[in-house]
C-alpha cells in the first residue's frame with residue numbers, strides 16, 4: 158500500500174506530460190495528469206499542428222498560380238478562410254480525442270483542472286481537492302510574451318490566430334523568431350499585407366546567417382515589409398476597431414490585426430513552486446539537472462517550462478527519459494547535440510549542427526560548401542526564388558558539423574540528412590553516396 162494517492166502526478170497534458178504519463182503508467186506507476194485547457198498541449202492545440210496545416214493551406218496560393226505553367230486550366234480561385242480554419246480546428250479536435258484515448262488506454266487518470274503545488278508531495282486542484290503523490294512532474298509549457306506597453310490588450314498572440322473570424326487586410330507582427338516568420342509567410346499567402354517589426358536588426362537569431370539573409374531577400378521580394386530596430390511605444394484602437402501601432406521613432410503603422418510573436422516564457426506563474434522549494438532562473442525557467450530533477454527531490458520538470466530547447470520532440474524525449482529513469486529502473490538523459498529544427502516560412506528553412514559562425518568559433522578552420530540553385534519546379538513555374546544549401550565541415554577531420562538549407566521541402570530533406578550529421582559522417586562519405594536524380598536533395602552529395 159502506497160502512502161500517496163498517486164505514484165506520479167503530472168501537471169500539464171502537453172507533449173512532455175502525456176509522454177511521461179503513459180510511459181510511467183506502462184512501467185506500473187499509478188498516474189494522474191491535470192490539464193487546465195485541452196489535452197495535447199501547445200503543439201497539438203495551438204502550435205505545430207494547426208500551424209503546419211495553415212502552411213499547407215497557404216501554399217495553394219502559389220501552387221494554383223504555378224499550375225497554369227504546368228498546363229492546368231485553373232479558373233480564378235478565391236480563398237475562404239473560415240473553411241480552412243474550421244477544417245483545421247476539426248482536425249485538432251480529432252487529435253485531442255486520440256491523446257485522450259492514449260491516456261485512457263494506459264490507465265492514466267485525466268483531471269481536467271488547473272493544478273498548483275502545495276508541497277513536495279502535494280498538489281491542489283482548482284476545485285479545492287488536494288492530492289498527494291510520491292513524485293510530481295511539472296510539464297506546464299511556455300506562454301507567449303506580451304510586451305508591457307499601453308494598449309497591449311488590443312494585440313493577439315499565436316494562441317488566438319487560429320480562431321480569427323477573417324484574415325486581416327493588414328497584419329503587423331512584432332517579433333523576429335520562427336513563429337513571427339511563419340505567420341508572416343502564411344498570412345501573406347492568404348493575401349494580407351504583412352509588416353514584421355523587430356526590435357533588433359537580426360531575424361531568426363541562432364540560424365545560419367546566409368540562410369536567414371536568403372529568407373529575408375525572398376520575403377522582401379514577395380512584398381512582406383520589415384522594420385528593424387523598432388521600439389514599441391503604444392497601441393491605439395480606432396473607432397472602427399482598426400489599430401495604430403506607434404513606435405518611439407518612425408511613423409506609426411496602421412493595421413487590422415496585431416500579433417505579438419516576441420518569444421515564449423516558461424509557464425511557472427502562480428504554480429506554487431515556492432511551496433516546495435523549486436528554484437527557477439532569471440527567466441522563470443525551472444532549474445533541473447540532467448535527469449530533469451528540480452531542486453526539490455520529489456519534483457521533476459520537462460519541456461518548455463525548463464527552457465532547454467523549446468521543441469516538441471525534445472519535450473517528448475525529456476518526458477520519456479524521466480519516466481524510464483524514475484519508474485523504469487533505467488536512468489536516461491537526453492542528448493541535445495545535433496537537434497534539427499525548421500522554420501516553416503515561405504520557403505521553409507531547416508538546419509542541424511553548427512552554423513558557419515559557430516563552427517569557426519569552435520573549431521577554427523572549417524570548410525564551407527554551398528549550392529545556390531533554382532529548383533527545377535521553380536524554373537518551369539517562372540519563379541525566380543532560389544534555394545540555398547550550406548554544408549559546414551571540420552577542416553581537420555572532414556566531419557560534417559552543420560547542414561543548413563532554405564528551399565522547397567527543406568525540413569523533409571534535412572530530417573533525413575540530420576541522421577548523417579548526427580552519426581558524424583564525413584564530407585567524403587556524403588560524396589561517396591550516389592545522387593538520386595532528379596531531386597533537390599541530390600545537391601547534398603554533389604557539393605563542390
Ligand SMILES: Cc1cc2nc3c(=O)[nH]c(=O)nc-3n(C[C@H](O)[C@H](O)[C@H](O)COP(=O)(O)OP(=O)(O)OC[C@H]3O[C@@H](n4cnc5c(N)ncnc54)[C@H](O)[C@@H]3O)c2cc1C
Nearest residue numbers: 169171172173193198199200204272298460461467468469
Ligand atoms: C505557434 C507555435 C508553433 C510551434 N511550432 C513548432 C514546430 O513546428 N515544431 C516544434 O517542435 N515545436 C513547435 N512549437 C513549440 C512546441 O509547441 C512546444 O515546444 C511543445 O508544445 C512543448 O511541450 P510541453 O510539454 O513542454 O508543453 P505544452 O505542450 O505547452 O503543454 C503544457 C500544458 O500544460 C497545461 N498547463 C499549464 N499550466 C497548468 C496548470 N497549472 N495546471 C494544469 N495544466 C496546466 C497547458 O494548458 C498545456 O496544455 C510551436 C509553438 C507555437 C506556440
